[in-house]
Amino acid sequence: MMNEVKLSLNKLGNGAFFIMDGAELLGEMVVNITGSDLTVYHTEVSAKAEGKGFAKKLLAAMVDHARNNNLKVIALCPYVYAQFIRHPDEYADIWKKVSSNQ
Incomplete structure (x- = not known):
């Protein structure tokens, strides 16, 4: 499939969900998985790939992974946080809210 995530x-649980076009990185969502927490740090889509819905694809893949593995998501990434705020019911089951003064 083209542009699959x-x-x-x-082994430390650091890595990313990513979308490639051949050898070229089109988009990535940088994460860490430790225990039952999936922390999302940053989402980036390359300039040439903007407007193609790749950020949404990365978000959907991350959410599916969290649900399938009983993980709670800590949304430090502004994009993911904005989506969680905008659609709280959709993500309530996986969203681990942390106080902002940590």
Whole structure:
């Protein structure tokens, strides 16, 4: 399938969901998975791939992964946080809200 989202993690749980076009990185969502927490740090889509819905695809893949693995999402990424705020009911089951003064 073209532009499918893949997940790559190292043994410390650091890595990213990403979309490639051949050898070129089109988009990535940087994450860490530790225990039952999936922390999302950053989402980035390359300039040439903007407007193609890749950020949404990355978000959907991350959410599916969290649900399938009983993980709670800590949304430190502004994009993911904005989506969670905008659609709280859709993400309530996986959203781990942390106080902002940590």
